[in-house]
Amino acid sequence: MRRSALAAIAAIGSASLLIAGCSKADDNKNENGNTKSAGANAATKGVVNASDKKGGTLTYELSDVPDSFDPGNTYYAYMYNLSRLWARPLMTFKPGAGEEGNTLVPDLAAGKGVPSDGGKTWTYKLRPGLKYEDGSPITSKDVKYAVERSNFARDVLSLGPNYFQQFMADADKYKGPYKDKSAKGLSSIETPDDTTVVFHLKQAFQEFDYLVAAPQTAPVPQAKDKGVDYVKHIVSSGSYKFQSYEDGKQAVLVRNENWDAKTDPLRKQLPDKIVVNLKVNPETIDQDVLAGKAIDLAGAGVQASTQADVVTDPDKKAGTDNTFGGRLVYMAINTKVAPFDKIECRKAVQYAIDKVSVQTAEGGPIRGEIASTVLPPDIPGYAKSDVYATSGNKGDVAKAKEQLKACGKSSISTNISARSDRPQEIDAATAIINSLKKVGINASLKQYPSGKYFTDYAGVPKFTEKQNLGLIMMQWGADWPSGYGFLQQILNGKAISQSGNTNLAQYDNKDVNALLGKAIGTQDTTERNSLYTQIDKKTMDDAVLVPLTYFKVLLARPQNYTNLVSTAAFSGQYDYLNIGVASK
């Protein structure tokens, strides 16, 4: 009886470990005494090195500098991920592998948003007992103030998105908290009591829970807000607080003693200290990650030189995660530049491109799978389809020429744009030029710096038309993991702007615009996702975008860190909420 009970316990234990996809941190050595890896792509299927061990110093390294550590002034996915350590938004994403990570869970809020008025009003209740690092209580007014400062003072806090400015009712009348000193603030956000915040929108928006998962809803006490200088003295609402901050160099976080685990079912507060080193040589980052001493904060994957090293060594490859980055690499066909205003000419381009050569130019299958839809596989609404299928994805010259003839052309002269500081994009464009040449489409490469790509060049419709930019290279990731978050900015005809435009095809289709509007007002998730699939199909039928690859990242997994799980919610990065240190 006793033995069978033990066996049963052991069996249940093993099974639960298998089901959870966890690998323990302690028995982690191979026969050579080296740290044993959980296996290639283990963190895309479950938590690697699952542990509740406390202590140690966790180090993040970044080759660049983030836009800001201020939760109200950032737009980078990795800062959305990391900032949750000191700034708790109303909602966030559940730490989980792959698409499981797209699951929304309440963070500062006690539950999901309660919609009313057909999805035009959203009410959130805060958890009881919430405190800032100084012990003062967090109230709903602080959430309201955080939204106001991040969305309505863009002359100083200019780096974050402005979705609340776009979607809140009465937004155009409000001048922001730095100019409008009235106690009322933005009238469409109400705080009837200290734990309730009510958002009134212009239109029904059924994905509002995604919007409040942005760090812009993390509370900011008005009395402590110093505008752009708030970044130097951020008041933490999360499990860590700033010990020091040096702009462009380093930030050091330590435990927030006033964070209470009872108010937070998500965070574990494992390391004693978290160090974020900025402007670190990318090669050094790779070496530190492989040595188990750091995490690449950007989560963009290893350098090309390191990739060659890790994919050819089975031991090292077992310590990597190759996963989708929630992005699509594509080429927009400018519908306002002749002859691409004709669908047949656009279809000729679709059939002509050898996508394998493009994939190779971008670094091979490890850097992206060949794409045939607008939505990547890790975004809800994706449905496998290939409207312009060609044998082996290598292009079909005969079909392309057939479409060209139907378009009334035997040859086309056009230009293709790519970002001058993105060598892989230039290589991909060059591969496309070679493909197109075979069917009589002669495209000349035009290179523009990425910093001005949208404000001055590819994102300025008049410029593209004047410069005969018929083909435009692009890469796009969702602001939140939904069809709307992905498609709205690149396919919505109403989103075409005269500068900073991201609907590069200048695609203005009434049906697509209407479907987008209908989708965001649809409460049922399944129905909403099916609408996104329809939009994807309609766009492909109209041949306005050429999907090239579903972008993938190759992350090296630091062996000394625990609770590593690659999440689709943050472009395949590891979820930064609960990473710990295995040995100090």
Add this chain to the structure above:
Amino acid sequence: MISYILRRTFAAVILLLVVSAVTFAIFFLLPRLAGQTADQLAQQYIGKAPSKADIAAVKHNLGLDQPVYVQYWHFIKGIVAGADYSIGPTTVHCDAPCFGYSFKNHQAVWPELTSRLPITLSLAVGAAVLWLVSGVIAGVISALKPRSVLDRAFMGIALTGVSLPMFFTGNLAILLFRYQWPIFGSEYVPLTENPSQWANTLFPAWCSLALLYSAIYARLTRSGMLETMNEDFIRTARAKGLREGTVITRHGLRAALTPIITVFGMDIGLLLGGAVITESVFSLHGIGQYAVQGITDNDLPKILGVTLLAAFFVVIANLVVDVLYAAADPRVRLS
């Protein structure tokens, strides 16, 4: 001597004004002449989908809605008298010399430059000592023993050093001395906090930079010494019965030093303006890395600040070089 220094200082101020005007024109006037509007300029510094009101507010806050000459005047006035800037809820005074605020993250440029200067200074001075000492010694030995094994070895090393780019030698040094044999640290520590750790962290960077520069100094010293040691005054010194060591160091090397001082002054001046690649490779948060960030972000005040600081150091280094000429070579007089 004093009047000479005063004259040169005055000329240096004029030169810096010209540099500032030219730099300002390149970054602020040329885009306008090329057809870029103030709205487009402003839009680079706002997140996605800005409203017209956002663009107008940013344009006003950054001063881009004013004529370029007015913007330049405000910039110069800020350096001399300071300036007031809105940081959101309040307006703050930026004390002179105020080099403006970053267009990207709105942080003041001057404090950033001064906080990074000790790192760049540490890198430049440490490397300079190494390359000067090693380069000059190698050059002197090579000149005194021309076509010997030592001469060929030194010149071979010099040629290799000057041929290898920093991103190769730097990354190799990091790989060998931080990962393969972890002898040197990676986190910069100020000299005032821990001198030994300061030197330990910077040593690979010094060596990599010195390898690049010492080649030039070795070759310069060698050619200078070869020429000088055949001069009449060297023969006279020897005829007077002076020891060979004295002849080499006090007469030969001293006369050969003039071109070395010139190049050294320029090199130090340029390096103090930021050793861009070295700082990037060794992850040192110096002026050069700040310049790279400014260029990446198209952040004009940062670029302008670094350019002016670099120009200042080059001008000062040239002034010091001219004064040192007189000390090194009695044939030169400053009057």
